[in-house]
Amino acid sequence: MTLSWVPLGYRISMRLPKLFAVLILAGSPFLHAQDAPKSAEHRRIRIAAASDLMPVMPVLETAYEHATGIDVVVSYGSSATLATQIINGEQVDIFLGADFTYPERIVAAGMADSKSPVEYAKGTLVLWARKDSPYLPLHLEVLSDPRVKSIAIANELHAPYGRAAASALKYMKLYDKVAPKLVIGENISQTAQFVESGNAELGLISLTAAASEHFKQLGSYILLPPVSYPPIVQYGVVLKDSPNRSDAHAFMDWLTSGTVQANLPKLGLGAIK
Template sequence: MWLLFAVAMCTLAVTSSLWAQAKKELRVAAAADLQPILPGIADRYEKATGVKLLVSFGSSGNLATQIINGAPMDLFLGADFVFPEKVVAAGLADGTAPTQYARGTLVLWARKDSPLQPISLDSLVDKRVTAVAIANDLRAPYGQAAVAALKRMKMYDTVKPHLVVAENIAQAAQFVESGNAQLGLISLTAASTPRFQAEGTLVRVPRSVYAPIMQCAVVMKNSDRRAEAHAFLDWLLKPEVQASLVPMGLEPVR
């Protein structure tokens, strides 16, 4: 009898330990523009709190669709307002509206060894250009911003035959870095990494030619880690953390 009791208590202790460990992990679906910077942010947060972020990257549109179709996530960090709002509209968010955590910036980037250097926005219509990388404008907010900017600058008809459409903004950055595209309309987060700074140059696209990239987040209503997800989002919005986003290519909202 005592043996059975001891075994039961050990089983309970192990189960409780595993549950506690699981509570220290957050499943995060994150927009691809965060791929260069979120691992470092996650490391800082884990050191400060002991909570580990398990991150899946992708285009905001694909991630929203996966969440709506039942993908188990605790937090969705999108690259705009629209796709997180779709999660809210589906009744899956813990709240009535997405929370903005940053603002993104669109840039034109080219390798330093490109014959197009020094680049300008007019480089997009240079006759030597045969490949311009952008993210998919149906699923990626930075792709939508790129198409909007090209149309607003009256360059779209000229550039359209040369567009190389990537699945997400991280892949678009890879295309131009690898030389598979001569130019890329990519996120400032990608262009701000040490590697991209060393290998290329950028020109900021005027914000007057594309809608604001208001990067928003939602916590999942059915998550058993809602409190932890809200705690991370609150931490991300702290003034000192917001200020640290600037060198990484994001504009703070606070």
């Protein structure tokens, strides 16, 4: 069994943060050690991460590997898909979801190494368009513009950002009006790819994608009003059957530490403390 498929084009585009990781991390408090411990040379943790983390994890991977010498291997997908795959037997050490619901399913299944999921970040929903869009500068009223033929959102049944997008459209009393125009991505990374490629004119995507160097070069974004959708509070769990539980818990402790949390806004995520 393999973790959820991510479109190749988007996977390639999200290499950019890794290429700039050394520059971003130079002198950064992300790093806690100058040299990795030799005892960690062959240790590895496997993380199943919600798709909104695709632009974020390469930077975190680089920082953590540099600080500890422990390899971090990440696969991406919608939170619902990843949770289902883990319950069905997919072997990972950590599941980082985009909300509480899906990590809680791992807890309820008796598969988590804790009694409840651990909060690690907060997400933000944005409206994004390419630089060649005729609807720039962006404003929320463009969502009701009759000239707009397609708006990308993630599947609200599988992706927390999709639920947030649907809630925002309903709050603005636009959902019924734009429903025929919606282009549905299986997860938030595929949703971003739809609007990046021009298969959708506008997209309701994650700030993690919109704030990445790749998407900042291609387009522009505005924030959705926070009041228009429920808070996107992201949680994770360590798997009880993980053969690397100590290393997995150490990663979660690092991710939720004050030092790392203070740097998450640079990557499009909100801190939990």
